[in-house]
Structure formats: structure tokens, C-alpha cells
Amino acid sequence: MIRRPNQTRTIILLVCPALIFVLVFFVLPLIFLLSQSVLPEDGGFTLSGYLEFFQSRVSWIVYLRTLKLGLIVTGICVVMAYPAAFVLARMPPRRRSFLVSLVILPLMTNAVARTFAWLIILGRRGMINQTLLSLELVENPVRFIFTETAIVLGLTQLFLPLMVLPLVSAMENIPDDVLEAARSLGANRLTTFLRIVVPLSSDGLVLGATLVFTGSVTAFVTPAILGGSRLLLMSTLLRQKAVILFDQQAAAVVAVVMILTTLAVNLLLRVGRVQQG
């Protein structure tokens, strides 16, 4: 690399336009949001917004429900993605890249379109209800929409690719020899999978789990369509406080709690990964 005396000036020139943009239009609004949560329009500094949030039963239920569904979705994604990613990673490159592009496909279509399918599947006259009715298993349509199950299904479909992709790229790096060595030393398939494949792909697992969990606890479209106002999550609660109740301070509190939750998860998993490495 060529060193030059005015390097600092060059770096500043290169970085500054974008940096100023991000600081003014992204960091500053977030600082303003933080101040909104502790400074009501008609008074000085107060933590009453946070007190209200954490003392309200409804907010607690919504917050815990959000975390719970996030965990369930992450768990389902791990179970569904792990064996499938392993098969994908062991495939010949051409077939693998075709199948991986099919995993990316849903990621590239907007969430409204993807969630809409669940209305057709789960609706009053949807696929499942029609089947149940025609088999005479139920007399009246079962309500699936506006249930936690519906939200979990929708979120799982939405975020599954984010678990599969990091896992596939982590598993691609496991050499065939290692697996064959384990087998020839007497390990059966399950042991090899649990004691060789899982530890060697833990980076991908951690990354995938972070993406799926943070995605699930902050997603808006899926809970808006499949949960509605009857089954609020943090994101739909934020929207309700801001747009329907016009309580900007309460909305700001919800927003800050959402930011802190995502940051905490990211930090936690990053620390875990550093310690492991």
C-alpha cells in the first residue's frame, strides 16, 4: 500500500459525505427519539414513560409474547434448516447453487405478498378449513387467523432463508475427509452429525439465529396481517400508540425497548462467539 503524507485528508474526503448523511438523517433522529421517550412535550426530564410501559400489564404481555414467538420461530427454523442445509452443502456445486437460489427467492419478494398466502391457507374459507369441513372433522370453520400459530407460521416462512443460507455457507467449509474419518473411526451418522457437523457449523448457527430472532421480534407486516389489533406484538403496538392513540412518548418508549432488545441479542451472541473462538 502506498503511504502518502496527506492520507488523513483523503480518508476524510472519502468517508465524510456518507458519514454526514448517516449522522444527520439516521443517528440524529434516533437521538431525538431517545429524547422524546424521556422528555414529554410539556415538561422536563422524566422516566414516567418507561415506568408506565413496564407497569402496564398489556405492555408486558405484548413484550413477552413478542420474545416468546421470536424464540419459537428461531427454534423451528433451526430444526427445519439444519438437516436441509447439510444436504445442500454436500451437493455438487451446480445443483446446490440452483437450489440455494430457490431459497433466496422468497427473501426477494415483499412480505405482504408472502404473508398473503397464509390468509388463503388459514382463512375462514381457506385451505385448511375447507379440508377440515369436508372431512367433517369440524362443524364450523376454525379461527386460525389472529392466533399465535398463524404469526409463527408466517414468520417462519419469512425468515427461514436467513437460517438456511448462513448454515449452508458454514457447512460448505467442512471437508468431506473429516466426516469420512469420523465414520471410519466408528461414529454413526447421528454421532457424526452432532459431534462433528454441529460444532463446525456453530458460526453459521449463531449468525442465522441472530438474524431470525431479531427479524421476528421486529417484523411488522406479518403480525399486522395475521395478528391484527387483537394480537399485538411490539411492532404493531408501536404503530398503534403512534398512529391510533397519538401518544408519541409511549410510542418512543416502545421503539427504544425494541432497539435495546435487538442490540442486547446481537451483543450477547457476539460475546458468545468471541468466547467460543
Added chain:
Amino acid sequence: MPMVSRWMYISLVILYSFLLGPFIIIFMASFGANATMAFPPQGFTLDWFANVFETSQFIDSFWISLHLALLSTIVSLVMGMPVAYALTRFQFAASGLVETIFSAPILVPGLVIGFAMLNFFVLLGDMRVMTGLFIGHTAILFPYSVRVISASLRNLDPYVEDAAVSLGANRLRGFLLVVLPNMQAGIAAAFVLGFITSFNNVPVSLFLSGPGVTTLPVSMLSYLEYYFDPTIAALSTLLVIFTVVLVQTAERVLGLSQFV
């Protein structure tokens, strides 16, 4: 193939039916003749597709989304590229901080970004809805453009550029004539990724949209609040075809999956 047992193939089948099944259902529903979305659809009609093109709300917001995605992707690339260049070619004390700042928009929930920006813009005074949307989308695209361009710059041997400089080109000429042509694939990948991220975004646009100025996914969401008919299915089918063409082309030409 060693190590891959039959039940693992079953897991592959489950994965793909879960990922792609909903699309098949949308596809079928968009041709069904009954207006109430009962399943299985009866009859065959193209009316819902016609309805998409007759609904001005969709047409208007499609153009807005297209403009917005093109504009914010290009701006985030043009501004993000120098940052990626600085991060990969120079060592400086604040590089870690710069990297963190430019990856931050990905860590903050989109809905929160949109909400915070709306409140901030109101504070600033009158701002056109389109300007607000443009700022929001550009900000959330920086992480993608900086990361993908950085990856592509790291793959390029810095000595190639140094050779150009030592042969008498200045840094800028070296960049334009040597570096830029060599990272076409990275730039194109960042462009496709940015475009799709912006084009599909709901949470950031939700608060920033205004009367008459709405992005396509947000107008689909608000349509769903009032009507429950296969028009959305037809529109979704069109969007899926649009995406398949875009993504398959990008994947074939550039190997998009390595950047996601």
C-alpha cells in the same frame, strides 16, 4: 454421497414445500373466479390481473417504488463506494467506528427507523413525502452497499492499483481506470441487492408514506385492510415473476448468493 441419509432428503422436501408452497397457492388463487378467496379456487379468470392494472393506487405506487428504489440505490452506492474504498485500502484509527456506524441501520428495526425519521422530519419543518422516503431508503441501504463493495474490493489485489499509480496515474485515475472496471460484478450485485431491499421495504416506508405518496408494498398492505379479494394474489404473482427474472439473471451472471 456419504453421510446424507434418506430422512435428510425428506427435510429438504419439507423445507422447499414450506418456502415455495405459499407461492403456488398465491399463483392458483390469482386465476380463481370466486371473489371470496375460498380454496380451492373455482373456474379460471384473468379479471384479477386486469383489476391490478385498473387500480390506480397500485400503478401510482409501483412507479413511486421504482423511482425510489433506483434513486436510493444509486445514491447509496455512489456515497458508499468511497467509504468501502477507505475501509479496505487505508488503515486508520477510526475505521472500526466507521464500520459500526455504517452497519448500524441494519441493527435498528425498520419500523423504529421510519418512526424516528418521521418525528425528526416534522421537527425540521415542511419536507416533501418523497424526500423523506428517499432519505429513509438511502440510509438503510448503506450497510449493503458498503459491505458488498468492500467484499469486492478485498478480492482485488491492491498491487494492481499501486502499479497504475507508480506508472504515473494519480489515485483517482487509478481508481476509475483500474479498480472500477474490475469490480463491475460487485457493483452490480450491490445494486440488485439494494434495489430489491428498497423495492420490498415496508417498515421504513410505513411511517414515511404520506397522502397520495405511497410505496407499492405499503399500498398492498392498506388495500388488504379494506378488501380481501384475489387482486393482491394477482399482483403478488406479477411481482414474483418480476423477482424471479431479476434474481435468476443476477444469480446466473454474478453469483448473488455469496453476498446475502
